[in-house]
């Protein structure tokens with residue numbers, strides 16, 4: 001099928017490349033010229049495991065192209081994906097201005113023939129109907145420009161489209177895997193024709209043709225109304241964030257009573273009603289989605305007169321959890337002023353270059369506030385030189401250089417490379433071999449054998 005994806009960030013580019021891989025003809029549109037030039041030259045502007053390889057293949061097979069020209073994209077696509085950012089406003093609500101600009105632009109360029117407009121961006125509940133309205137506004141704008149040369153009124157522009165909400169559940173760092181191995185596909189629409197086209201689009205994924213386990217059961221497709229599909233996205237993220245806040249709260253109690261949260265998580269996670277995933281206690285959840293989406297849902301509820309006691313607690317537990325590494329550093333080192341702390345990891349999770357709302361950023365700010373020198377090493381940020389927002393941090397290019405002279409190390413991101421470091425060598429070069437393991441990721445006994453005082457979270 002002919003697909004246009006508008007917005008080529010973590011979601012749009014992965015979606016475009018994966019749809020091209022399964023055989024569709026994809027045009028990706030972005031209004032960032034630099035990004036588009038980079039993609040046209042075959043390079044991905046983001047790091048996502050496996051993305052570059054699939055992108056190169058799709059370009060070689062002429063299944064995908066990149067442009068800044070929205071009109072060309074709209075003309076090409078039978079299915080038009082909106083995948084632009086919806087960042088948080090200071091009030092907590094989503095900033096939908098990029099979605100609005102794209103919807104209006106689509107309306108200004110819609111041509112004859114039926115099109116499906118898909119909200120892939122995470123958008124506030126009710127956005128499906130709102131996008132329809134904005135697209136029609138765009139059509140009306142164009143209509144106004146059509147004045148026949150002899151005067152009179154121009155022929156009415158005829159458009160035919162439906163809006164579908166197709167929320168995205170991929171995780172950064174495993175986005176390609178998640179796209180080919182989804183737990184479910186959610187399609188919200190008021191139009192049967194649109195749903196049928198979306199099912200055709202995803203048929204190779206639904207049939208597991210591209211899954212790791214090709215013989216697995218077909219992927220469930222959940223068809224809902226527009227509002228419910230939008231709510232599925234927010235409720236999923238809110239549930240997962242709540243699950244992590246829950247285990248973090250349990251970890252804080254474990255710390256006080258002398259239990260080990262990693263053992264507790266194993267014990268409770270084996271209950272199939274609970275499940276073992278997203279029960280890793282640590283320094284709190286971050287990234288571009290959980291923080292903004294939980295706040296946006298709280299905001300929506302409040303717009304409708306409802307106070308979200310549970311979600312408010314999810315957020316406040318997380319805020320406090322973001323301080324846990326600092327508290328543990330204070331317990332171990334006492335005064336932090338004049339001390340040097342090294343951070344292992346900067347990104348909000350491993351296998352991504354994304355620093356949006358990363359717990360490392362809070363920690364850095366708090367350490368600076370207390371007069372601590374901060375150094376950091378991150379497998380991706382250190383190598384790529386992407387130091388956006390990190391001007392006060394000494395970014396080392398190797399973990400051993402990081403340890404040199406430090407009073408303590410904090411493991412902030414659970415990059416798998418951190419399992420195999422030469423901790424004995426690192427301990428020797430430190431002022432004070434203290435390891436705060438903010439992700440309960442390292443082997444306590446091995447660290448102690450290497451000469452570290454090891455402190456985990458809730459263990």
Ligand SMILES: NC(=O)c1ccc[n+]([C@@H]2O[C@H](COP(=O)([O-])OP(=O)(O)OC[C@H]3O[C@@H](n4cnc5c(N)ncnc54)[C@H](O)[C@@H]3O)[C@@H](O)[C@H]2O)c1
Nearest residue numbers: 007008009010011030031032083084085086098121122168
């Ligand atoms: N990042 C994730 O893991 C993830 C997962 C699921 C859902 N989402 C949701 O998907 C949406 C996109 O997230 P993202 O992380 O990919 O964002 P992003 O910031 O990485 O990318 C957004 C892209 O849209 C482009 N853009 C902005 N305005 C545009 C316009 N008018 N025309 C064309 N392009 C435009 C930007 O240049 C950018 O390349 C958000 O709503 C987010 O909540 C994100």
Ligand SMILES: O=c1ccn([C@@H]2O[C@H](COP(=O)(O)OP(=O)(O)O[C@H]3O[C@H](CO)[C@@H](O)[C@H](O)[C@H]3O)[C@@H](O)[C@H]2O)c(=O)[nH]1
Nearest residue numbers: 168169170171172244278279280284285286287289348349
């Ligand atoms: O047991 C856990 C699992 C995760 N995290 C933290 O939670 C955050 C989010 O992690 P993860 O969900 O793996 O990454 P995201 O890429 O942010 O993905 C989430 O947000 C996306 C955007 O909405 C959704 O599409 C995904 O389904 C949803 O998992 C990170 O800071 C993790 O360190 C924990 O602290 N403990």
